[in-house]
Amino acid sequence: xxTVHVLQLLALSAMWGISFLxxxxxxxxxxxxxxxxxxxSAGSLLLWGVMLAGRGRLPPRAMxxxxxxxxxxxxxxxxxxxxxxxxxxxxxxxxxxNATTPIWTLLLSLAVHRAxxxxxxxxxxxxxxxxxxxxxxxxxAEQGTAADRRGFVLxxxxxxxASLGYAVAxxxxxxxxxxxxxxxxxxxxxxxxxxxLLPVALVGPHPSGVxxxxxxxxxxxxxxxxxxxxxxxxxxxxxxxxxxxxAVTYVLPIWxxxxxxxxxxxxxxxxxxxVAVVVVGLLLLNLKxxxxxxxxG
Numbered sequence: 596x597x598t599v600h601v602l603q604l605l606a607l608s609a610m611w612g613i614s615f616l617x618x619x620x621x622x623x624x625x626x627x628x629x630x631x632x633x634x635x636s637a638g639s640l641l642l643w644g645v646m647l648a649g650r651g652r653l654p655p656r657a658m659x660x661x662x663x664x665x666x667x668x669x670x671x672x673x674x675x676x677x678x679x680x681x682x683x684x685x686x687x688x689x690x691x692x693n694a695t696t697p698i699w700t701l702l703l704s705l706a707v708h709r710a711x712x713x714x715x716x717x718x719x720x721x722x723x724x725x726x727x728x729x730x731x732x733x734x735x736a737e738q739g740t741a742a743d744r745r746g747f748v749l750x751x752x753x754x755x756x757a758s759l760g761y762a763v764a765x766x767x768x769x770x771x772x773x774x775x776x777x778x779x780x781x782x783x784x785x786x787x788x789x790x791x792l793l794p795v796a797l798v799g800p801h802p803s804g805v806x807x808x809x810x811x812x813x814x815x816x817x818x819x820x821x822x823x824x825x826x827x828x829x830x831x832x833x834x835x836x837x838x839x840x841x842a843v844t845y846v847l848p849i850w851x852x853x854x855x856x857x858x859x860x861x862x863x864x865x866x867x868x869x870v871a872v873v874v875v876g877l878l879l880l881n882l883k884x885x886x887x888x889x890x891x892g
Contacts, residue, residue, distance in 0.1 A: 676754065685860045690852070699759050723876030726874075
């Protein structure tokens, strides 16, 4: 792998890793639906600029139904749920729970294709889930009142649901959206998600007392953490294997702890231990995927 691709992978992982913290900061001024709406709108604006520069093609109209479903499950709902969930759980916890996305994706793919399950896969899934549970239980023990505990549980459920949405959208996209220009796909997804979110956001709570920090966070989240991240992601897919690109998601829990630590979030030993267990579990799954790819090659 070339040095430039390694640097792009690191940049992409950092962008996605800091997104969890940016969501929390943006949520200080913007309701969850507005965080999702502005994130999708800013990201789509950047990607439309790329499209108009002639670097992509829009998908055929026949695909719009599936594109709408993927936009709902991969952008509109997850972006809203992350912003909602991070009102009651730390951004570092959200980053760790999000690490279940490749696990859900694997389990759904196995169910759809009825593939053979190996011992290594089972061990990887169990280890990853155990690490997530360790992180979540450690933060849950810090909740003082019953109301805090209920809010924490709700936040975790929302982030798990968002991660499951990512996984369902990934499986659907692989099955139904093959052959579409990736930049056109990302642009259409974010645009459709924005159109879905706009009417719902307008009838719900509106932003109030917007701070400069929240404005900066939402702008960075949309333009960098979403729009630019998509561009780097698809650029990498064009030059290196999908297995290497997907491996970016495995270091997101580490970035989540790093950015959370800089933001002075409470991070105990259970979080560090849990993240280490999650990463080991994901590496086991990745090892299986890489060997399968090599066998096919």
